[in-house]
Amino acid sequence: MPFHFLRQLSKQILRIWQQKVSPKLLPLLSTIRIGGLILAALSLWGFAALAEEVLEKETDKFDTTILLTLKNLHTPLLDRVMLGITFLGEPVVLLSVCLLVGIGLLILDCRPQATTLAIAALGAIGLNYLLKDLFARARPALWERTLELNSYSFPSGHAMISLVVYGAIGYLLAIQFKRWWILIFILTFLLITAIGLSRLYLGVHWPTDVVAGYAAGLVWLLACILSLEVWRARKSVGSVSSAEKSAERL
Numbered sequence: 001m002p003f004h005f006l007r008q009l010s011k012q013i014l015r016i017w018q019q020k021v022s023p024k025l026l027p028l029l030s031t032i033r034i035g036g037l038i039l040a041a042l043s044l045w046g047f048a049a050l051a052e053e054v055l056e057k058e059t060d061k062f063d064t065t066i067l068l069t070l071k072n073l074h075t076p077l078l079d080r081v082m083l084g085i086t087f088l089g090e091p092v093v094l095l096s097v098c099l100l101v102g103i104g105l106l107i108l109d110c111r112p113q114a115t116t117l118a119i120a121a122l123g124a125i126g127l128n129y130l131l132k133d134l135f136a137r138a139r140p141a142l143w144e145r146t147l148e149l150n151s152y153s154f155p156s157g158h159a160m161i162s163l164v165v166y167g168a169i170g171y172l173l174a175i176q177f178k179r180w181w182i183l184i185f186i187l188t189f190l191l192i193t194a195i196g197l198s199r200l201y202l203g204v205h206w207p208t209d210v211v212a213g214y215a216a217g218l219v220w221l222l223a224c225i226l227s228l229e230v231w232r233a234r235k236s237v238g239s240v241s242s243a244e245k246s247a248e249r250l
Helices: 002-018 031-055 061-069 075-086 092-108 111-135 159-174 180-203 209-248
Strands: none
Touching: 031 092, 031 111, 031 209, 061 075, 061 209, 075 180, 092 111, 092 159, 111 159, 111 209, 159 209, 180 209
């Protein structure tokens, strides 16, 4: 069933791509951007397949085994470290980071980038709340937790929203400082992964919650990035056309 869904979704994306994208715009869209569409489709399929397994409770044994294994690693020092890491994924912290980065982008006259970051963050928060209410999965209760939360568990908001926010900021930094893009990617990846792992260590999420959060977040992040790239490509085409018209007048 998931493979059939993926095949149909890929065909639909390809059909829309061929029919709707302007011939002038197409040459400007690199293989990386096409790869982004494919990655988004795979992430969407992965989330749908995982959600189906969760609803049918097929992942309960796997989730429980992973959490109990992590429980054996608990130490007072590691508890404090994980609490610090998970704090970096709190909605208030993420929104504060977005606000500071957004103000910086506006000062640098990068309004489209600032708008994209705002849409990415607010959209991720709204989508996460919607998905939590839709699936209404209870949080783990395998041991007495340091953090007590009353919201639903699936998908993980920390995993989903931190991937979108830190991923978007990492992307904007990477295109600005191209020489350092590998280092930026690694640091961003490690931060997002650490936040997801902290949720498992603290016992407030099932492993499938975190994986689903990453999958849903990646779909939304790629959608925001691709929309920004399409805007930049159109602006580039418009600038070239304007320059050609000016040259013809001369």
